[in-house]
Amino acid sequence: MSQIKFPKRKSGRKRKIQAYQKLLYKKVLFYKKKRKKRTFYKKGSNRKMGRGIFSRKNFEIFGTICLLSLAVVVFGHVVRWNPTARKEPNxxxxxxxxxxxxxxxxxxxxxxxxxxxxxxxxxxxxxxxxxxxxxxxxxxxxxxxxxxxxxxxxxxxxxxxxxxxxxxxxxxxxxxxxxxxxxxxxxxxxxxxxxxxxxxxxxxxxxxxxxxxxxxxxxxxxxxxxxxxxxxxxxxxxxxxxxxxxxxxxxxxxxxxxxxxxxxxxxxxxxxxxxxxxx
CATH class of the missing domain: 3.40.80.10 (Peptidoglycan recognition protein-like)
Known part of the structure; x- marks a missing residue:
């Protein structure tokens, strides 16, 4: 009659090492996934904003032009309606x-x-x-x-x-x-x-x-x-x-x-x- 061989139980030290390895592996996977999500978000945001006239850089340029135009218009009205601002004699x-x-x-x-x-x-x-x-x-x-x-x-x-x-x-x-x-x-x-x-x-x-x-x-x-x-x-x-x-x-x-x-x-x-x- 053959004897039944039971698997040898691992020692406590080996079990700790394996558990630590699993934990480390999970953390690595977690950070990889997190990094992928961040990259995907950035790429997605870039795609959403576009690279044409609606890009962030173009919006900044357009906004600056609008502000300068508004300043010129306001200054013109001030000079027009304030006689003391004009240097032209009558x-x-x-x-x-x-x-x-x-x-x-x-x-x-x-x-x-x-x-x-x-x-x-x-x-x-x-x-x-x-x-x-x-x-x-x-x-x-x-x-x-x-x-x-x-x-x-x-x-x-x-x-x-x-x-x-x-x-x-x-x-x-x-x-x-x-x-x-x-x-x-x-x-x-x-x-x-x-x-x-x-x-x-x-x-x-x-x-x-x-x-x-x-x-x-x-x-x-x-x-x-x-x-x-x-x-x-x-x-x-x-x-x-x-x-x-x-x-x-x-x-x-x-x-x-x-x-x-x-x-x-x-x-x-x-x-x-x-x-x-x-x-």
């Missing part, structure tokens, strides 16, 4: 600082009182302001600018720029704008280049107009009547010595007053009424 200050011949003469009361006049004299030059004195003031000549829609300032600057362009000789003592503003370009004791052989003894007035037919706006006409009446009263000129450029050279100027004789007669009548009221 129009009057700029002209006063660049031209000693600029001033505004306030309007005077009375039927022949002086209207408000903006004195903005042209720089002396051979083409628009010669500085030659008037022999006398024996009449007033009315003109139109023949450039529909242009302003008084634009026509004044045209005369000024002739010193550089040398295109022709031209100027006027006064220019009346579309809104009735009056700009004086030449002192009243000097000649202007406007009325040919009558330059030496007349004062010239140019008038702006909106349309090609040369008809003046109501504001332009009103200022023309006031200015002409004031000049007539100041120099003792009768309304009969207020003439058109047409009466000197035959040129169709001022166009509307040449083609509409009744309008010209009415204009002279309006001046005469003011002179009579003035006494």
């Amino acid at each position: 129009v009057v200050q700029q002209k006063l600082s660049t031209s000693e011949d600029y001033q505004i003469l306030p309007a005077e009361s009375g039927p022949c009182g002086r209207p408000e006049i903006i004195q903005d004299f042209i720089v002396e030059n051979p083409y628009s302001r010669s500085g030659i004195p008037l022999d006398a003031v024996n009449g007033i000549v009315v003109h139109y600018v023949a450039n529909a829609g242009s302003t008084a300032e634009e026509n004044r600057n045209y005369f000024e720029n002739l010193k550089d362009t040398h295109l022709t000789k031209a100027s006027s003592h006064f220019i009346i704008g579309l809104d009735g503003e009056i700009i004086q370009c030449i002192p009243l004791d000097e000649i202007s280049y406007a009325s040919n052989e009558r330059n030496s003894d007349t004062i010239s007035i140019e008038c702006c107009h909106r349309k090609e037919n040369g008809k003046f706006t109501k504001k332009t006409y009103k200022s023309l009547v006031k200015l002409t009446a004031w000049l007539c009263a100041s120099y003792g000129i009768p309304s009969s010595d207020v003439i058109r450029h047409y009466n000197v050279t035959g040129k169709l100027c001022p166009l509307y007053f040449v083609r509409h004789e009744d309008a010209w007669t009415e204009f002279l009548s309006d001046i005469q009424k003011k002179l009579e009221k003035n006494g």
Whole structure:
């Protein structure tokens, strides 16, 4: 009869070693799995964020651009609405600082009182302001600018720029704008280049107009009547010595007053009424 062989029991020391090995093996597996999970999470997050326009780096760049744009817009509004932040002078200050011949003469009361006049004299030059004195003031000549829609300032600057362009000789003592503003370009004791052989003894007035037919706006006409009446009263000129450029050279100027004789007669009548009221 064969004997049954029972497996030998391991000693206590061996059992401890095996148990420790199993524990160590489990820990190694645990850390490996944990590390894999972390790596998978990072890779997953990268895939989720993407590598195109939605990447973290691009988001940071986009955010920076937005903040800078917002700062520029805010600064612009601050400068726009805070006059003290701007260093630009206003129009009057700029002209006063660049031209000693600029001033505004306030309007005077009375039927022949002086209207408000903006004195903005042209720089002396051979083409628009010669500085030659008037022999006398024996009449007033009315003109139109023949450039529909242009302003008084634009026509004044045209005369000024002739010193550089040398295109022709031209100027006027006064220019009346579309809104009735009056700009004086030449002192009243000097000649202007406007009325040919009558330059030496007349004062010239140019008038702006909106349309090609040369008809003046109501504001332009009103200022023309006031200015002409004031000049007539100041120099003792009768309304009969207020003439058109047409009466000197035959040129169709001022166009509307040449083609509409009744309008010209009415204009002279309006001046005469003011002179009579003035006494």
